[in-house]
Amino acid sequence: MGAAYFYHLTRGPVEATLPMLLGKAMEAGWRVAVRGRDAARMDWLDEKLWLGPEEGFLPHGRAGKPHEADQPVLLTTSADMPNGATCLMSVDGADITAEEVASMERVCVLFDGNDPAALDVARGQWKALTDAGCAAQYWSEASGRWEKKAEK
Numbered sequence: 001m002g003a004a005y006f007y008h009l010t011r012g013p014v015e016a017t018l019p020m021l022l023g024k025a026m027e028a029g030w031r032v033a034v035r036g037r038d039a040a041r042m043d044w045l046d047e048k049l050w051l052g053p054e055e056g057f058l059p060h061g062r063a064g065k066p067h068e069a070d071q072p073v074l075l076t077t078s079a080d081m082p083n084g085a086t087c088l089m090s091v092d093g094a095d096i097t098a099e100e101v102a103s104m105e106r107v108c109v110l111f112d113g114n115d116p117a118a119l120d121v122a123r124g125q126w127k128a129l130t131d132a133g134c135a136a137q138y139w140s141e142a143s144g145r146w147e148k149k150a151e152k
Contacts, residue, residue: 002104003135004096006126008149010113011141014091015048021108022049022058022073025087030105032073033085034060035094042075045091049073093121098132113142 009017018034025032036042042062049060061068063076074083079095081088089108090096101107111122130136130152138150 001102004101004107004129006109006138008113008140030087031083031085032087033081034075034089036091037094098134101134
């Protein structure tokens with residue numbers, strides 16, 4: 001059974017934190033699905049990942065495009081994970097289910113701590129998942145480095 005890790009972004013935007021987490025997931029040997037709510041936003045993240053540093057390039061692709069099943073990192077707005085993901089990263093309040101947490105190595109929920117609506121969504125996700133018996137950790141970067149602030 002996996003766990004849900006909540007990342008409260010206050011110092012850096014998702015496009016800065018996501019590559020770091022994707023790198024760690026790939027080092028662990030996991031295939032990743034990055035799930036968002038808006039296709040245009042996922043296209044934007046796709047472009048940001050392509051423009052990242054060459055030495056830290058993260059091979060990835062978009063769902064619905066050729067070779068989606070071959071992608072080690074697949075950006076999607078769907079619950080389908082044709083790349084066989086073992087790690088799911090949710091951005092912009094994309095839905096996560098307790099069943100997904102149970103079936104994955106890890107689920108990461110990245111949320112903008114400067115957006116009250118995003119905080120409300122993340123709090124609701126935390127409550128729903130922990131009430132369903134999922135293990136969860138809450139990480140904050142408010143001090144300038146990532147620190148685990150809560151675990152359930």
